[in-house]
Amino acid sequence: MTDWGLIFAMAILTFTPRYLPFGLAGLVTIPPLIESALNYVPVAVLSAIVIQNSLIRDGAIEFNLYNHHLIATIAALITALLSRHLLITIAVGLISYGMARFFI
Amino acid sequence: MTRKPSVAFQQGINGARDTLPLLVAAMPFAIVYGAMAISEGLSSWTALGMSVMVFAGASQFIAVTLLASSTALPIILLTVFVVNLRHMLYATSLMSKVVHLPQRLKIIMAFTLTDETYAVVSNRIHQLQRNPPHPAPGDHQLLHYYYLGSALAMYSNWVFFSAAGVLLGEQVPDMTSWGLDVAMIVAFVGIIVPALxxxxxxxxxxxxxxxxxxxxxxxxxxxxxxxxxxxxxxxxxxxxxxxxxxxxxxxxxxxxxxxxx
Structure with a gap:
């Protein structure tokens, strides 16, 4: 019972911030400066997520060759800069990760 | 808005198609979630129910971890809330695209808003801004079908592979240490770079x-x-x-x- 209560509460708490701006759309007007600032949201949030899950491992900065996630991320970054292709980037990232785990 | 259903359907298919790499990247993430929920002592139905009703990867991982360490419920809920605040930024940046839509569509789109669908849809918006469709000015109004195609693909993918993880978790206990989250990280790199x-x-x-x-x-x-x-x-x-x-x-x-x- 408490498990389902928790799920229900979680559902409401995740839905609210997702829905609130949609619900307010049309009722409030966003100033043009904020409107253009919001263009930066994807790059800003995703970059922060990437660093916090690659450079940071197990609650500490791990800037060394034993951080296989970081190696994969750097390989993916180089591939993305050269190819600008999502699938190729993912493939090279995963292969680099596998090789790093195997060899280092 | 009297459109042929096939046009809308085509947009939905395009949305799902452009999400494909991210679906592949989310698969291991969902499997690990299911396996971890089981190994932390959640029942199969609770683990799956969370994927169906909450549909938020990071929150689910955190909730399962905190549950296992018997953290107080208010702290778990506060954490879940704060972790998802980034979605509010996402939704705010999409406000001008949903303003004309009926309430029920807004609710479905809000419930299925994820990092992945947001990334794919904002890519699409950039694309449309760069090459405005000359003969078909309605493409902007069709954006929600594209969104829904992406979102529904993510949702079914997440629920299905969470279930697979629940089943696997009962057999392969140490799967959470395989580092499968790397797929999502490199996928995000592939999304960020072309946007720079x-x-x-x-x-x-x-x-x-x-x-x-x-x-x-x-x-x-x-x-x-x-x-x-x-x-x-x-x-x-x-x-x-x-x-x-x-x-x-x-x-x-x-x-x-x-x-x-």
């Missing part, structure tokens, strides 16, 4: 990354939100400065589009 179209976007990405490295130990991923906000401010400040310095005469937004072609 000028100096201010590069500055934004670098600021976000450096800030995130210094704030990672802030509680409840508040460091993530803080870094994103600082980076957004840096990006828009540089954009405003460049605009006033480089082209004092160009004030309309079309000038940007022309320099791109």
């Amino acid at each position: 179209k000028n100096h201010s976007y590069w500055a934004c990405a670098i600021t976000a990354g450096s800030c995130a490295a210094f704030t990672f130990d802030w509680p409840n991923q508040t460091g993530l939100l803080f870094s994103a906000l600082v980076a957004i401010i840096v990006g828009i400040t540089l954009e405003t400065l460049f605009k006033t310095q480089d082209s004092p005469m160009k004030t309309d937004s079309n000038s940007f589009r022309e320099t791109q072609g």
Whole structure:
């Protein structure tokens, strides 16, 4: 019972911030400066997520060759800069990760 | 809006198709979630119910971890709430695209808003801004079908592979240590890089990354939100400065589009 209560509460708490701006759309007007600032949201949030899950491992900065996630991320970054292709980037990232785990 | 259903359907298919790489990247993530929920002592139905009703990867991982360490419920709920605040930024940036839609569509779109669908849809918006569709001006109004195609693909993928993880978790106990989350990280890299179209976007990405490295130990991923906000401010400040310095005469937004072609 408490498990389902928790799920229900979680559902409401995740839905609210997702829905609130949609619900307010049309009722409030966003100033043009904020409107253009919001263009930066994807790059800003995703970059922060990437660093916090690659450079940071197990609650500490791990800037060394034993951080296989970081190696994969750097390989993916180089591939993305050269190819600008999502699938190729993912493939090279995963292969680099596998090789790093195997060899280092 | 009297459109042939096939046009809408085609947009939905396009949305799902463009999400395909991210679906593949999310699969191991969902499997690990299911396996971890089982190994932390959740029942199969609770683990699956969370995927069906909450549909938020990061929150689900955190909830399962905190449940296992018997953290107090209010703390779990507060964490879940704060972790998902980034979705509010996403939704705010999409406000102008949903303003004309009926309430029930807004609810479905809000419930299925994820990092992945947001990334794919904002890519699509950039694309439409760069190459405005000449004969079909309705493409902007069809954006929600594209969104829904992407979102429903993500949702069914997440629920299905969570279930697979629940089943596997009962057999392979140490799957959570395989480091499968790497797929999602490299996928995000592949999304960010093509979006770095000028100096201010590069500055934004670098600021976000450096800030995130210094704030990672802030509680409840508040460091993530803080870094994103600082980076957004840096990006828009540089954009405003460049605009006033480089082209004092160009004030309309079309000038940007022309320099791109």
